[in-house]
Amino acid sequence: MSKPVEQLSQVIVRFAGDSGDGMQLTGSQFTSETALLGNDISTLPDFPAEIRAPAGSLPGVSGFQVHFADFDILTPGDAPNVLVAMNPAALKTNIKDLPKGGTLIVNSDAFNERNLQKAGYATNPLEDESLGEFQVHSVPLTSLTVGALKGIEGVTPREAERSKNMFALGLMSWLYGRPIEPTVEFLEEKFAKRPEIAEANVKALQAGYAFGETTESFAVTYEIKPAKLTPGTYRNITGNQALSLGLVAASRLSKLPLFLGAYPITPASAILEELAGYKNFGVRTFQAEDEIAAAGAAVGAAFGGSLGVTTSAGPGVVLKAETIGLAIMLELPLVICDIQRAGPSTGMPTKPEQGDLLMVLFGRNSESPVPVVAPRSPSDCFDAAIEACRIALKYRTPVYLLSDAYLANGSEPWLLPDVESLPDISTTFATEPNDGDEFLPYLRDEQTLARPWAVPGTPGLEHRIGGLEKADRTGNISYDPDNHDLMTRLRAQKVAGIASDIPELEVDDPDGDARVLVLGWGGTYGPIAAACRRVRTGGRSVAHAHLRHLNPFPRNTGEVLRRYDKVLVPEMNLGQLLKLVRADFLVDAVGYNRVSGIPLRSAEVADAIEAMVDQ
Amino acid sequence: MSKPVEQLSQVIVRFAGDSGDGMQLTGSQFTSETALLGNDISTLPDFPAEIRAPAGSLPGVSGFQVHFADFDILTPGDAPNVLVAMNPAALKTNIKDLPKGGTLIVNSDAFNERNLQKAGYATNPLEDESLGEFQVHSVPLTSLTVGALKGIEGVTPREAERSKNMFALGLMSWLYGRPIEPTVEFLEEKFAKRPEIAEANVKALQAGYAFGETTESFAVTYEIKPAKLTPGTYRNITGNQALSLGLVAASRLSKLPLFLGAYPITPASAILEELAGYKNFGVRTFQAEDEIAAAGAAVGAAFGGSLGVTTSAGPGVVLKAETIGLAIMLELPLVICDIQRAGPSTGMPTKPEQGDLLMVLFGRNSESPVPVVAPRSPSDCFDAAIEACRIALKYRTPVYLLSDAYLANGSEPWLLPDVESLPDISTTFATEPNDGDEFLPYLRDEQTLARPWAVPGTPGLEHRIGGLEKADRTGNISYDPDNHDLMTRLRAQKVAGIASDIPELEVDDPDGDARVLVLGWGGTYGPIAAACRRVRTGGRSVAHAHLRHLNPFPRNTGEVLRRYDKVLVPEMNLGQLLKLVRADFLVDAVGYNRVSGIPLRSAEVADAIEAMVDQ
């Protein structure tokens, strides 16, 4: 006797619990189930600060938000519609995000005195008025789970208890009509070596599902129709995974072996860890003694003819600056991935920010121009990585790839590309003298201004390069004033010239009559695009352009900016792109800046846009 | 029977010879003699590239230019009127700077086949037509010297030969009516332990002087009247010396012991070396294992209550970035001196540039604002150093001091200040709780927004600080989004607020009707001011403003810029200040940029200004 089904267009669910409660797993399984239904999805985990805090404590709370819908969505959502809180600490840290009338599911078993105290609750919120404005479902998840698992041999009471996350998942799956079979399969595989644990988890999952069906607490169940997505094969992917795959793909597409020099750092470590698993792709990962060595080794590998890459986050990227300066002088290809996090200094290591744009552009001594590429979404990290490699190889230059903690850990469905459709970014090594009998290592390609890449092992092209200023063409050390001025300008021109080799800036202005342009870059694409949608739904027109190339800018950028009366530049910093476009195009653009260590909220961005439109 | 005396207003003499020829000594003695005559002076050495190249080779040439005049002068001069060339290599590398009709004095003895070949001369330029357009005085300096020194006991022929620079100095002293007594004294003191060498040098000097008087080669002698300088006591000083003295003075004025952490690097090493000599001023110099440690030790010293300073040049300053970021988060005073040199990477280590402005402003992860101060002349390094220390101490922030290789090695007369006239920059440590019984390390001063500086050893104020984001007031670790946004803005406001504590930007516009403003910063003051003079002499009006504070800008900067129709920004980079003023003030300023590793030439800057005025 099934319950009535209500249609919804979209839902945002947040799972929150103690670090030990398995919320990441719960969230990602809920995501997998949802993906199979054809909804569009976007997810964002919220890891606790670096160290495993004591159980039940506020800093120990771990969260995972899933946004799914029957249309193409852009962000994991500003705020959840449904909050699943596994303990008082999780409730405490997350309830402020739940809007009035939102659904709250709590594990009432966890609301004992000890836990309440650890979370700083003087009284039990389940028993006072404080949750009055929410639809509260207080479910004794722990005891229901333990009850359901009685009698499975070899499962300790602790282990039984630990399955409560699967009970919660079962319940949520029922509520939103998600199939639990994929999770059953997943659990059986994951615990293949301990079938009793697999059984316990599966039973808990099923019990949760059944509980939904039978309890009176839930009157309706919801349905979210599939989204109209481009046909094809999809997989759910985080930004760091996509970035890693993009690097492997670039290695294949360029026919160069990939060498990664890295030193672990949050939130970039996952790239090192991911790439360490692709040894059968010829990928060499080198965990260096520090970031300087990581970058240095990548330069050494590039000199030897590898696709040299180094990854880090802000506090590590600054350390690489001198080495990148060397690579600029050597004019060797190199890709530096900066997974931006909140700073300055150590800052808030797990939180996103867009604070490193000016650093990667200018953070080296003297005039040392570098191209910069920034992905706009988790799956876009794949394409952006290939693009960064393409530019590095073609122009023989270090290129920065600017991702952030939000893209890195967030996930979304990724329409898998055909390998054949990927760009050919193969490059050629010099094998012959290029000036009569002589080899001139700084004789440039006329079109790209790139110098030849002659790798050791090539007979007859032996040459020496270094960080001292070099004479045009020959590359010999030179202190000649005019030569230095020339070389400085050539290096700048080479990078500036890339503008002719990248797409023009596209503007999304569905109404065609917008007077306000919103200009963003990189990881804020989702929130800004969602904000624009919201503004348009509210009846106003707004145009949105989003920069993927931060240096050089697309060649039509100035023209685009000047087309609009007003330009708003939302950023997760104090106005870095803003400074650049004001300087380059002399437009009186205005910033919308939030530096909170959390993704921009589209509702707030929408407010800012509306205010500007209405001005 | 003395020769006729001709009056001159100014002269620029360049001494050039092999590294072993003692040109630096010759130049500086000529400077000393000239100072005593009351001329204004500006000098610039031109060291050979880093290593002592083989004798007689082109890279081994060492030069020293002295500009002296009967008025206040601004630069060592674009080009010499008189070139003294001790060998063919010196001639070869310097002759292109000598204008038509210029005076050339060469040591003809050095023009033998071997030397000619080393310098790449196919034929002897003294014997062909190539020097036709100059007034050439070909003097056998070596043999005349050796001849003059015959009979001094204990002096080897080699040693006699090596005195030829004193012969040249004697000749030049005669030619320009400089007294040689100070040099005689100097030589006797310098070679006190080897009186025979002192004697040889003095004899050579006197012989050179006498040679001028007797030879027919020189028909006239010149006189340059004293300049009208502010009365007082002067000494000739280089930028690095003045900077070092400024730091010692700041230590005294703040009553804090000075701690310098440094790692040797051209052209900053001299500051470490200079300060190492002031141990009786309580100055501690620490030659660290690298630049990171140098900066780190300075931060440690600052935590302990010292005036912490670290010095380097671009390739070393980039390495300090992470540590400066920490100091920004810790909000501790620190002064970082960057003696800019030509880059990128190792670049041209001995040559000046203004390439590090954007790096010091933005070269750290995330939003990490710092004040920046830049001296305008060698002696101004003294005041600028005190100003940097003042801001660092008062606002508890790292401050960058941007000098360059040109200021560092160049010299000028310095009107010695009264110690009493120097600013009081003393600061106070926290000694008491600041919030009831509690000590809150991040409770700010309302006016400056500086936090209290409580140094270890102060009972009751024990506290812990670090690089993680901290809660407002308490300084505890905080991951709160709003707190992070607040702290980010507070750090920015603190630095921005310094604008109210620095002088307004002054404009030099003697005619009062200029439509073009030339805006410069730091070490280009001399060439730009000289260019403006030249332009005005040519009958055009031009205004000049020169920035000493690069962050924040003086509060009237925008207003000044908007007062003029056109703004020209000459820089020894590709337009860094230009970018900043365009972004901040939306003025369509235009750059004049030369990145040649040599100081801007005022003639070229003047051309650029005139072109703009005439547009």
Add this chain to the structure above:
Amino acid sequence: MSTNGHLTAKDYRTDQEVRWCPGCGDYAILAAMQSFMPELGIARENTVFVSGIGCAARFPYYMNTYGMHSIHGRAPAIATGLATTRPDLSVWVATGDGDALSIGGNHLIHALRRNVNFKILLFNNRIYGLTKGQYSPTSELGKVTKSTPMGSLDWPFNPLSLAIGAEATFVARAIDTDKAGMTAVLRAAAEHRGSAFVEIFQNCPIFNDDAFAFVRDDKEGVNRVPLRDGEPITWGAGAEKALRQRSDGSIEICRADDEGVLVHDAHHEGAALAFALSRVTQESHGGTPVGVFRDVERPVYDDLMAGQLAAATEKFGEGDLGALLHSGETWKIG
């Protein structure tokens, strides 16, 4: 209002919640340090803990003294500046195997050779804890971690050998759970003027559990080789095993009653014996020496610096700014 006087471990606790994982060895080290501090007799305000980044590096937050949680690997450099300018302070560096030996390796070895007066406690858990489980420079070859799915390729450092090779004047080893042993080592380190280097075997139950089980749980002393100055080096349940030196310079195991049993001499000027002892490991010898390996006197950097300042002042008089500005060749105008 000095805080000196009758302090207890409690006085060294801060109001910050300790945030290491349950069961982390860092707790024991913290407890031992807090108990030991009062014994030192140094006022709380004259004590400073400096750290880099890592789990270990959270240490200063939990010590109610002055403290700085700085940046990864740089604590020895920062402590050098502090100790050199403030000889009145007792300066301690808390660091991890990644912090001290990976990114911070250079600062560590330079601090040791300089013999700057601070104490370095290296919490060695043979893993990167804070970044969640990559191998470290002390991880054994072939270690499977997040970043080395097929096993690590780098031969590990022996922290003691490295320190001795870097001219350290004080080198010791302790075990997190061995409070008595650790306290003895801390005491010796505190008494040593100059740099003291102490490796502490620290268990990370989350990412590298039981890495040191062989000595940590070795209550009978089967594997622990205690180094006691002036005494023969013997160990085993019945102290039946001993160490002695072969003619090739290496050290072998023998019976306690054999001839030539090594008598420990931590104060021996030469570093060779301490080095040889640092090569005695569980893998190579089936025993792990703990205690003070080396403790010799050598001029201390900060003392030498202070000495030069005093000598210069003695010679030239206390610096006079006016005279300094007027030094060199000057001339008068007007």
Add this chain to the structure above:
Amino acid sequence: MSTNGHLTAKDYRTDQEVRWCPGCGDYAILAAMQSFMPELGIARENTVFVSGIGCAARFPYYMNTYGMHSIHGRAPAIATGLATTRPDLSVWVATGDGDALSIGGNHLIHALRRNVNFKILLFNNRIYGLTKGQYSPTSELGKVTKSTPMGSLDWPFNPLSLAIGAEATFVARAIDTDKAGMTAVLRAAAEHRGSAFVEIFQNCPIFNDDAFAFVRDDKEGVNRVPLRDGEPITWGAGAEKALRQRSDGSIEICRADDEGVLVHDAHHEGAALAFALSRVTQESHGGTPVGVFRDVERPVYDDLMAGQLAAATEKFGEGDLGALLHSGETWKIG
């Protein structure tokens, strides 16, 4: 068009004018290297010299092979990337005492412990040459230089002790002007698979003249203690002096015909003897060992890396990009 075949020293000269000061020890090292190279039998194009910054670091410009003059202290890191990706190359690092031991100390010790396959030649002149005469980490205590007018305060590193403490597998010492000795050491280094560390005493006549005069000019061998594998360690004009080990692990001088004279064993697995020998110095013993101190086999980083790649390919097959993209949970739409 390989350049292999009958090469001579001349083939290794470049067209760049050599710009060291007259009399600089670097000339002799360059000459020795250029003479030695042909003997190696490696094609010029397969040889790479990498350096940092310093006088010594100009070396690559003068070798007609591939080369990189990089940034201060980072050559070992750069060489690690190169050697790890290009096992077919013969990679050499030329560095100075400042470059290698000051700013680059960390990269050096990590390269040594990893045993990456490149050879490090440390031109030790106990001074910063290129920056014109500040003291270096190998300068003796109390050295008066530009930056230390009252004498340096830092105890110097012993480069060999440091290398051995850092788990180096090959450690040797040579003298710039001793071409035969240096060539023998270079040969042994080249033959060693893995990292080889060679300290070369190099005279800097400009800023630190005669720092090594005691062995450099020691034609009679009064001060030079030659280390010859398998032979007793004796020296002196008539080979009358010898070394032997004391029971405390240190090394003493004895007469060549005394009992217990040490027989050199560079291949000894344990590092203790090599370390003890590294402590034998002119100051402490009146003699300076030269030659190969230590030369042992240990898995090489690049080989291990290549091995893992091969093993992974063996196990999972050559990577297929399409399959990789489609791995994990996928689903179809439309």
